[in-house]
Each structure stands twice: as structure tokens, then as C-alpha cells.
Amino acid sequence: MASPSRRLQTKPVITCLKSVLLIYTLIFWITGVILLAIGIWGKVSLENYFSLLNEKATNVPFVLLGTGTVIILLGTFGCCATCRASAWMLKLYAMFLTLIFLVELVAAIVGFVFRHEIKSSFKVNYEKALKQYNTTGDYISDAVDKIQKTLQCCGVTEYTDWKDTNYYSEQGYPKSCCKTECSPSKDENNINKEGCFIRVMTSIESQMGVIAGFSFGVACFQLIGIFLSYCLSRAITNNQYEIV
Secondary structure (H helix, E strand, C coil), rough: CCCCHHHHHHHHHHHHHHHHHHHHHHHHHHHHHHHHHHHHHHHCCCCHHCCCCCCHHHHHHHHHHHHHHHHHHHHHHHHHHHCCHHHHHHHHHHHHHHHHHHHHHHHHHHHHHHHHHHHHHHHHHHHHHHHHHCCCCCCCHHHHHHHHHHCCCCCCCCHHHHHHHHHHHHHCCCCCHHHCCCCCCCCCCCCCCCCCCHHHHHHHHHHHHHHHHHHHHHHHHHHHHHHHHHHHHHHHHCCCCCHH
């Protein structure tokens, strides 16, 4: 058992660690709220792109929503553990932070490894969506229209891709290909000439870059929390510090 003088000397150290960890936990909690908001934004802004990938890709926003929710709950738990100065709760907090860090690390590696497969999948599915345009009656045709209208593009690699579709044979280019408001026709004067694939990839990479950058920052930030939680837990255990 540590002497009274030793315990008295470590009081300011533990108080300082508690204050820093509380500030950290508050910031960590806020990042959870931001990640939750990014998940909602990703669901709304990137839904058209995800719908043309595959079912697994459409789960990406939900993963962010789930991660943000877990971080908020974990941040609340960390705040309680710090305020109570409970050694076992702090160790559990550090363990959860470590687990989330490893999950995020694995997810980042998987995303990096399969990034080219994602591009290939999008191109194949986009070509298939053009072939089935306005015949399936589902969200795929709507996704094609939204992408072409938003990015001001037409076709996959170029606007002439539409000439190989049944829709073009019957009606011409869809309204979403037009530079200005028009009806479906085969007139190419008012049609956007650039294909959508390159523009979609550029848009996804720029927006996913924001998500990836923020997620990486959160993951690295967790290392600080793991270190602080471990230090405070060790200090409380070794010096048998108790809050009166």
C-alpha cells in the first residue's frame, strides 16, 4: 500500500488525468455525433451511386450510422467511468476503444483493397441499368436519371452508349441527358456529350475522401483515449485513490 504522502502527491496527477480524459471523452462524443451526421448525409447524397453498386455497398451509410451511435454510447460510458474514477470501468472503456479501433482499421484495409472492384462493379451495373432503363419500373432508372441530371452527363463512357439500348430505339435520349429542359428525342444538339462513369468516380472519390479522412482521424484519436484510460486506471489501482 502506498504511503499517505505518496498518495497525496499523486492526487494532482490523477486529477489532471481525469480532467484531460473528460475533455477527450467530450470531443470523442462529439465526433460520434458528426459521424452520425455524415452517415445521414451519405445516405441522402450518395444513395444514387450506392444503388448502382450492389446490396453490400448500400449498407455503407448504415455502417457509419451504427459506428456514430456506438461512439456516442461509448463516450457516455467513458464519461461515467472517468467521473466515478472506477478502475475496472476505465479498463473496459480502453478495451472497447481498442476493439473499435481494430474494426475501423480492418474496414479501411478492406475498402482500400477492393476499391478497384467497386469501380468495376459500378461500371458493369451502370451499363446494365441503361439496358433496362424505363423497363424495370424500379429505383434503378430513377438513379440513372438523378445521376445524369445532377452531374450533367449522359451514358456510361459517352452519350452514344444510349444507342445500344431499347429505350433509344423507341424514344431516343432520355430527358435527363438534355442540357436544358426537353423531351426524349434523338436530337444530339441539346445532349450532354460526356459519359457519367468518370464524373461519378470523381464525385464518389471526393466525397468518400471526406468520409475516409474523418474516419481515419477518429481512429487515430482513439489511441489517445486508450492511453489516457490505461494511465488513469493504473494510477487509481496502484495508489488506491478514492473519490470522497
